[in-house]
Amino acid sequence: MTAHLRLGIDLGGTNARAALVDEASGKVVASCKVRHEERTPLAVARTVAEVARQAAAQAGVDLQALPGVGVGVAGQCLGSSGLVLNAPNLGWRDVPFGTLLEAELRRPVRIANDLSAAAWGERAFGAARGVDDAALVFVGSGVGAGLILGGRLHEGGHGVAGELGHIKVAPRGATPRRCGCGEWGCLEAYAGGMNLAARVREELSDGRAAAALAAAGDAASISASSVEAAYEGGDPYARELWAEIGELLGTAVANLCTLVNPSRIVLGGGVLLGCPNLLRIVRAHLADKTLRAARQGLGVELAWLGDDAGVVGAALLPQRAADPNSR
């Protein structure tokens, strides 16, 4: 019996992963991952269809018997129409990926932003299980959020809700840092792992960052973990940097809570989960800066599902999130 299995796909800039997920338990029962060599939309659709077929075969599932297929895409998506508006890591703009994949798989396809899919997964089987108002806040190489509001996936009027990494946080009068999105002063320009590492390398080369960090290895291998290690060793530069980044992130999440009033915040991503000292500072600012009334009943949890959140949430998208009346 495979009628309880659903297919979810996580489409990143480098890899596509397809998984068969038990819709009753959230368990991944089969999974295939492939690197896409070519990034044209049609080539990626074919690669994704192939990896989906492999995963289905592995689990003994007939793809054509599935009600639909869900895909979390690392980019801004208009989920309802299957359009990927902007996926910088794939180099895509306004790509009708849902339609392309439907043609390959001959099944209905529901796409969503990857963090929306992950939030939906954490809500179904993870750290936000059963919570109607929850936000997944992810700090890895980038920064973003997925929002569950009133029991539904909230994708916004243009499908791009949850872009926490692109709220503007540069203090008035300061020169804002440039973000990968091309805009200035975005939270991600300060707190995203890629930009953080680039800044530390900059500040090492002009002598502002301390020797403790340089000693950690060659400049090219500098990452958030190097800062965390230097912090542990008492390095003043690392302490000042974590104080700054922790306040920016903690204040941003606090303001999200004050504005949207979720009952649960789920913290995930390699930078947050891999840097306990930074996480502690973020949590302290979150507790301190959220409006008192919005703090009541607010639970803060670490993500449970890790890399599986995306495929688990994606697998459930066609049945659940797409229905505006689903609870």
Place this chain on the structure above:
Amino acid sequence: MTAHLRLGIDLGGTNARAALVDEASGKVVASCKVRHEERTPLAVARTVAEVARQAAAQAGVDLQALPGVGVGVAGQCLGSSGLVLNAPNLGWRDVPFGTLLEAELRRPVRIANDLSAAAWGERAFGAARGVDDAALVFVGSGVGAGLILGGRLHEGGHGVAGELGHIKVAPRGATPRRCGCGEWGCLEAYAGGMNLAARVREELSDGRAAAALAAAGDAASISASSVEAAYEGGDPYARELWAEIGELLGTAVANLCTLVNPSRIVLGGGVLLGCPNLLRIVRAHLADKTLRAARQGLGVELAWLGDDAGVVGAALLPQRAADPNSR
């Protein structure tokens, strides 16, 4: 025929207003307003019931024939349970006002935050008509927002969503201003009309604010309008103040748009609507700082319904917003 009329109540710190609203057109067909002399919850419930009966009598409506009554309350509310969590202007904490008013009126009562009610009114018959994802941003004596997300009133896990005035905006390192809520560095501490006036009076008395403002009248009558008038006259203090407040407000609304991705922002409240130069600066920052993808399809409008938004939205609450599946 009065079957198309609904009763909405706007409960502020000083006055209660009841209005009979045509549910097809949103027109107010009868309205009564009364000042509540005593602010105990029971006294206010009786006053509100009395003004509701007067308005109903004026319109020839039998209160007992109404499906329910909606109330917008100037405070944080747990709408689903009728509880007012915190209403500073009434001096209330955890008051079961819905239950008290139901006992007086012998009709089901649905309460909501006043800006949530106003947003619901603007969505039904005003500047956000027919829009599924919209935010009403209000800057008057206080600062707040009402959120319509996915076609529903979004009140949040604890009923306090939309507290835009209490997001923290003090730049790192600066001494934050204290807000009326007791916390520090809230947007309202800078941009709310009451706090703004208090700050100008402070800065006049210690010589930082310019003579142009003092000349506008005695210190006690200083308001946002005095700053606007001084700005018009080229006063450098007023120009610097509007640059600062406009950037804080515009960035806060831009960040709301980046995070929640509404299709419509409705700007209202005496400070925004009464100070065109400030409004212009706010709109410029809003356009500049909203993530590009979230700006697409985003309409920015001034509120249409003015003081009627609250009663109109409240009148429609029992039938519409309370139903989680309503669209």
